[in-house]
Amino acid sequence: MIEKVRNMSCVDCRFAPACVTVRTRNLCENCFIRFLQTKVLRRMERYRLRNAPKDRQRKLILPLSYGVSSLALLHIVSSLLLKQRTTGQKRTAFDLHVLIVDPVSLHPSKGAAASGRLAKIKEAYPDNTYSEVPLRSIFDYDPDIRGDISQHTGIPLGSNPSRSDEEILNLFRASFSTATARADIDGILLRRLIVAFAKSHKCDGILWGDSDSRLAAKTLANVAKGRGSSLVWNVCEGMSPWDIYFNFPLRDLYKSELEVYASYALRDLQQIIDQDPRNFEDLSNRHMSIEDLMSQYVLTQGAKYPGVMANIVRTVDKLTTPGVENAKMCILCRVPAGENLNAASGSQMDIGSNGGTTTVPRSTCYGCMRTLLDMKAPTSNSG
Structure with missing residues (x-):
């Protein structure tokens, strides 16, 4: 939670007036910028x-x-x-x-x-x-x-x-x-x-x-x-x-x-x-x-x-x-499909979805299989 504050001193430098309360600490603008940048740089060790x-x-x-x-x-x-x-x-x-x-x-x-x-x-x-x-x-x-x-x-x-x-x-x-x-x-x-x-x-x-x-x-x-x-x-x-x-x-x-x-x-x-x-x-x-x-x-x-x-x-x-x-990697998102990979025989499976039947490849993870079930037939002329 972050809030704007007035009439309080910064708890870090103890000199400049505080402008924001960050995680229960009142900080001035410069100390707040330094606090945030330090958090980022520590993650880049x-x-x-x-x-x-x-x-x-x-x-x-x-x-x-x-x-x-x-x-x-x-x-x-x-x-x-x-x-x-x-x-x-x-x-x-x-x-x-x-x-x-x-x-x-x-x-x-x-x-x-x-x-x-x-x-x-x-x-x-x-x-x-x-x-x-x-x-x-x-x-x-x-x-x-x-x-x-x-x-x-x-x-x-x-x-x-x-x-x-x-x-x-x-x-x-x-x-x-x-x-x-x-x-x-x-x-x-x-x-x-x-x-x-x-x-x-x-x-x-x-x-x-x-x-x-x-x-x-x-x-x-x-x-x-x-x-x-x-x-x-x-x-x-x-x-x-x-x-x-x-x-x-x-x-x-x-x-x-x-x-x-x-x-x-x-x-x-x-x-x-x-x-x-x-x-x-x-x-x-x-x-x-x-x-x-x-x-x-x-x-x-x-x-x-x-x-x-x-x-x-x-x-x-x-x-x-x-x-x-x-x-085995999912063919769409390319993450390891793991136990979610459908191990049945064949390369594709037909699953009922809204508006008909959708053909889903077996080499898809569970998340991609659910997404592919929302596919509808292409509306553009496939030539």
Whole structure:
């Protein structure tokens, strides 16, 4: 819980007037910024300069969504690297590559809001490398995705070679009948694209900009969707099944704390920050996914019981990471399917769903099987 305060002194420096109460402590602006940045940097001990290899320069990917969390992380990491460059050190701990998946390729309605934002980011943090790619570039970085869409979802792509990658992807995404299934498949595509991009650029790890609040919502949503077996790789730090390290430097911070931090440290970038919808009641049930419901729950209940939300993520940290050696991987989300993998004979199974029968490949995990059950026949002419 974070609150604005007046007429009190900062408990850290004992000189400046306090402006916020953070976890029962009254802090001034500078001490609050230092408190938050220290939390993040402690989570990045793995990438300290003293731990850097001597024979090469490490490279990390930071996916930027223009949300307050990923922008705060970009600011903190960029400030760290700038300090290393300007204090006489001969090298930085790592190179930072910022990846933006074009928001318009995910949500065309964001076209006007998205224009010009990358230029402002580059101006603010000019020393980083930047790449902006559309979602359809997943076909370039993950060559298996075309076969997965065609072979395992029944969309006959090969019968119309003139169809563009964007048309193929839009047809696939539009074939899901519920908001939850569409959000789930978009999350899978985004992760596959980011991981494939990072590996193609020989990166050592990915810095995910997920706050504790976001991780708690993801945990609850994944359990509700039947993806409990893959929670560890969605929430916890460590080596992923795709041979690249996952880091969550913001996992000790609440979304509300990052919003206050951004109001102090990112004053010049306030106009480009994507604002989360606060009034979920404006969304109809038809357009609300499980992710939206869990985000709403964490947003409302987290303000009252922040410790409970934090315990959700800490509990997942205690889970044992499933082994990936010799494990059968789900053909869609590419996580070890484990015991959820249907072991019956044959390569596909037909399961009744709303509106008819859906053919689901047997090499899918339970979560993907549930998502694929929401597929409907493609509405576009398959040629």
